[in-house]
Amino acid sequence: SQTIHQWPATLVQPVGSPLSLECTVEGTSNPNLYWYRQAAGRGLQLLFYSVGIGQISSEVPQNLSASRPQDRQFILSSKKLLLSDSGFYLCARTSGNAETQYFGPGTRLLVL
């Protein structure tokens, strides 16, 4: 089966601190990978997507960055967190020629 792992599940960080969220995928090769952010009670905002190792497309200019060091690993980072970075961060994947996106369990981030 194809599984998506995200960690940590929950994170509380002070304003100005760095961030690193990790997403790994099992059971598929060369997936398209995505980072979304969902503010409380809101919709899904696409942040980054990647079609392969080292290939990152940024959708929203902000203080976040993404990297894909391995085929099945996608990392979301920040050098200095803002209060507005709080939210539910979801990693998603497609695989092969299929368009359907499947989501990981998410990381809930609270910036204080």
Place this chain on the structure above:
Amino acid sequence: GENVEQHPSTLSVQEGDSAVIKCTYSDSASNYFPWYKQELGKRPQLIIDIRSNVGEKKDQRIAVTLNKTAKHFSLHITETQPEDSAVYFCAATFYTGGFKTIFGAGTRLFVKA
């Protein structure tokens, strides 16, 4: 840019009634339209999808319709049950060197017992 509009933002129905959620999309290159259900604190889960070469698709109590000319698509839930209460997202996908999916803002559905 690409955009998906979703209405209503909140919908309250009595158990057993039908619920309809409507979406419009802007990018005519979109050719795949998934619907997701998100329960409180959980990840979105795919419940049904439709491709641009199909006008309607049904799976038990849920159905989706697509009007490609008008760029409208809708989700219909019949015989609603309390466990249908959740947030529902429509989305439109197109290919741009990889699959890109744009989501609607979501509809919070309440089914009253």
